[in-house]
Amino acid sequence: MKIDSGSEKPPVRKRQNSPLPWLCSLGAVWFVVFVFILPRHYFFLFDDFALLDQAGGTSISAILTSPLFGFYRPAVFLFVKILASVFSWSLPAGYAIVLAVVHGLNGVFLGLVLRSLGMPNLTVLSASGLFL
Numbered sequence: 428m429k430i431d432s433g434s435e436k437p438p439v440r441k442r443q444n445s446p447l448p449w450l451c452s453l454g455a456v457w458f459v460v461f462v463f464i465l466p467r468h469y470f471f472l473f474d475d476f477a478l479l480d481q482a483g484g485t486s487i488s489a490i491l492t493s494p495l496f497g498f499y500r501p502a503v504f505l506f507v508k509i510l511a512s513v514f515s516w517s518l519p520a521g522y523a524i525v526l527a528v529v530h531g532l533n534g535v536f537l538g539l540v541l542r543s544l545g546m547p548n549l550t551v552l553s554a555s556g557l558f559l
Contacts, residue, residue: 457559458531475522478504483511534559 481495482504490504514521538555546554 453556475519478507479511479516482507483515530559 477496482490485495485504485508487505487508490508491501493499495504510522510525514525534555537558538551541551541554
């Protein structure tokens with residue numbers, strides 16, 4: 428019978444080089460740039476003018492029952508209508524901040540879906556980053 432003296436060391440695992448710290452740093456830089464720096468200098472682009480004008484001037488019932496610009500996307504146009512009523516034309520930075528946060532959340536949700544599908548970390552982080 429062998430007596431365990433407790434002096435045996437557990438097997439040493441090799442340290443794997445993970446891109447996670449680098450990608451988290453990149454995400455932090457993205458957050459600072461797109462939420463704090465760029466919106467201060469943002470003004471509406473051509474498609475923003477069209478979306479805000481169309482959604483801002485259309486009733487909720489019309490948004491829910493008819494296509495705008497040839498596309499039936501009531502959730503998108505309701506969201507743009509809310510943004511148009513909150514920020515109007517006078518605060519494009521608020522509009523840009525909200526959209527940057529929404530796009531960031533979409534990237535995070537894509538990463539969660541890919542992780543739940545069992546994809547490797549590098550794939551998850553790369554796809555989420557590209558989506559952003």
